[in-house]
Amino acid sequence: MFLPKIRIGTMKSAFITLIGRPSAGKSTLMNELCGHKISIVAPSPQTTRNRVRGILTDPRGQLVFIDTPGYHLSDKKLNLQLKSVSVSALEDADLILYVVDASRKTGEEEDNISEILKVFHKKLIVAINKTDIPGNKSRDFIDKFEELFPEASVLPVSALESRGIDDLKLILFDKAEEGEKMYPDEFFTDQExxxxxxxxxxxxxxxxxxxxxxxxxxxxxxxxxxxxxxxxxxxxxxxxxxxxxxxxxxxxxxxxxxxxxxxxxxxxxxxxxxxxxxxxxxxxxxxxxxxxxxxxxxxxx
Ligand SMILES: Nc1nc2c(ncn2[C@@H]2O[C@H](COP(=O)(O)OP(=O)(O)OP(=O)(O)O)[C@@H](O)[C@H]2O)c(=O)[nH]1
Ligand SMILES: [Mg+2]
CATH class of the missing domain: 3.30.300.20 (K homology (KH) domain)
Incomplete structure (x- = not known):
């Protein structure tokens, strides 16, 4: 895995949308990246119902994450609304952090998300999550997603055990453009x-x-x-x-x-x-x- 070096003195900033299947670990990962409990977490799918912003500020600059509801194939009214919240957050994003659960088989839902993300491949980072779970197929997942998105960075993480988080931050700051901070340093969320x-x-x-x-x-x-x-x-x-x-x-x-x-x-x-x-x-x-x-x-x- 190639890990970039950041030039000293350049301030980076980016809006980063998290997307993935329900329960992939998007909220856990965002909380871990920001170092604060911002988005709520539960074992049941479809926990997140809104776009929730989490802010990471460090000497390299500022990353603003947008946690979204899990992308779920269903035509119930609540689910349709949740899906539109997720998909519309992709266009506006500077970068997209696609979270994949390495302990579950991919299926129609995952293929559907991957298909949507193809047009955004230049601004894509794929986090293969839950690599702490014994028997997970993270190597296969990395190969699959590297082939699917040749220009994306694909890396293994465990949001729960805080593994791979520093490498992920390094990649995100590297891909972010130079820019000013969007929030004061002490902010880690903009929720009311x-x-x-x-x-x-x-x-x-x-x-x-x-x-x-x-x-x-x-x-x-x-x-x-x-x-x-x-x-x-x-x-x-x-x-x-x-x-x-x-x-x-x-x-x-x-x-x-x-x-x-x-x-x-x-x-x-x-x-x-x-x-x-x-x-x-x-x-x-x-x-x-x-x-x-x-x-x-x-x-x-
Ligand atoms: N073993 C393991 N469990 C994880 C990891 N990351 C998240 N989880 C668990 O997976 C479940 C779902 O986590 P969430 O962060 O709520 O997942 P989400 O993608 O935000 O889910 P929705 O908001 O429902 O779309 C919780 O029980 C987490 O503790 C991980 O790296 N390893
Ligand atoms: Mg969530």
């Missing part, structure tokens, strides 16, 4: 506080449930209010599921489920916000949210 709070709550909820339930959940922040002269922050939120029966699963026996979600979310919110966070979390059912244009427009943009 309300969105970050709702995402953290959703992450804690979807990591506690299985099967179809993660997809049925969304979080609505009713209000966020500073108290005690800016020392405390009250967040009132609703965890919304589709059916009454799902409410019971999320709440759990004697409320243990919802309590665990609240405690875990509050702990993480306390790290992110410079206040003592009090989270008031309730569960509601709304059977039609995944087909409701108004709700989808508010949630997915």
């Amino acid at each position: 506080p309300e969105f970050r709070a709702s995402e953290i709550i959703r992450e804690k909820a979807i990591n506690r449930v299985t099967e179809e339930l993660p997809h049925a959940i969304y979080v609505e922040i009713a209000d966020m209010e500073e108290a005690e002269e800016g020392k405390a922050l009250w967040i009132r939120a609703f965890l919304i599921v589709e059916r009454e029966s799902q409410k019971g699963i999320v709440v759990g026996k004697g409320g243990v489920g919802i309590k665990a979600i609240r405690v875990e979310a509050q702990k993480e919110l306390n790290k992110i916000f410079p206040y003592r966070v009090h989270l008031d979390l309730r569960v509601k059912a709304n059977s039609k949210w995944r087909r409701n244009d108004q709700i989808l427009a508010k949630l997915i943009y």
Whole structure:
């Protein structure tokens, strides 16, 4: 693998879109590249529902990553919207970081993404992820993608174990054009506080449930209010599921489920916000949210 050297004194900058199948590890990789927990992560597919920006600033310059929803072949309304969020983020990108899961066979979905990416091959970097998983076929994946995209850089990484990340940064900074920083040095995301709070709550909820339930959940922040002269922050939120029966699963026996979600979310919110966070979390059912244009427009943009 050829690793480039960066000339001292040139400041680089680029917008980099991450794309790949659901659960390929895009969000984990972006968090690792930026050195902060920015995008939420879960074992269930289709965790990311929006474009989420993560910013990496170092002496070489600044890279702005755009994490996207996993590219998924389905014609359900929610999925169609997620797909359009991903594909439209490709044209605007200076570079594209294509994340491939080396522990799963490629199939129609992967072929579909590869086909879309052919026209963008000059600005493509392929990260073969999950190389920590025993029995993964990363060598075959590298050969396949090097043949498919002769001008792209293809390299093995493990986002989970933080392997190959420095090499990946080196390649990204090398491919980035010279340019000014787009954000102040201390920024690592541009997400609104309300969105970050709702995402953290959703992450804690979807990591506690299985099967179809993660997809049925969304979080609505009713209000966020500073108290005690800016020392405390009250967040009132609703965890919304589709059916009454799902409410019971999320709440759990004697409320243990919802309590665990609240405690875990509050702990993480306390790290992110410079206040003592009090989270008031309730569960509601709304059977039609995944087909409701108004709700989808508010949630997915
Ligand atoms: N073993 C292993 N697991 C990983 C690695 N990277 C991510 N994962 C796991 O894969 C699952 C999905 O990770 P995400 O980062 O949410 O994947 P994603 O591509 O953003 O998924 P969507 O947002 O649903 O498209 C999580 O359980 C991660 O912990 C890796 O390098 N090795
Ligand atoms: Mg994601």
